[in-house]
Amino acid sequence: MTTTPDETVLIAFTPDEFGQAALAHGIVEARRRSARIVAVNATRGDALIDERHADDAEVAHLDAELAASGLEHEIRRPVAPDVAEAVLDAAEADGATVIVVGLRKRSPVGKLVLGSVAQRVLLGAGVPVLAVKP
Template identity: 40%
Template sequence: MTVLLSYTPSPQGEAAIPAAIREAQLRDVPLVVVNVLRGGALVENTASTEQDLAAVIEAAEQAGVPATAFQIEEADVVSGVLEAVQKFDAQLLVIGLRRRSPVGKLLMGSIAQRLLLEAPCAVLTVKPAV
């Protein structure tokens, strides 16, 4: 079993890192970090560099949590994350969420909403600090 962090190099992704590490510590399981590239688009703003992923792994290992990171090419981000949840037997999926305006609070991002509804495990959502 693992904790799986769906990571993007963004304020939301960065906010999710400490929460994912803490949950892996509490559950005494490894952390798996995945970054999904939509159709392999390396120029997309969700693509992590090797340095981004290495920094997440280093933070986890400094906290005593074994961690690995993967980039996945998938046409649909949600499908890629859900496949990783199954593959790595995740008991918890950790994702970052954007803060919303009053109008935006009526709608949740489609990726986050689909993950919350379709994930076969618990999902922890984390917002960045204001």
């Protein structure tokens, strides 16, 4: 009889070096907590090509990496008007005990004008957020 882990580590995944950093740290955190992983790769869906949204090959690679970890996992690819809200909604729905997100370096003007998914997740999360860099 298999048991379901009591804790969930939510990884905000993007198919780049920042997403890989979040994935690596998320796997370590899930092992430490004996938790399952929910990897969320969200997009607004309003651009022809969203470089932060994983294609089918990248999702297959992500699934293989998570399977190799031996941890229970699930991959979600929501299309939502707000990527940060999609991550926060998934964390709440799955009862995540921690969110892992990769941080990008941004200029001062970029911070002021563009906002940041990671920043909004950090400020809006009801659980601890592990923010990592590659």
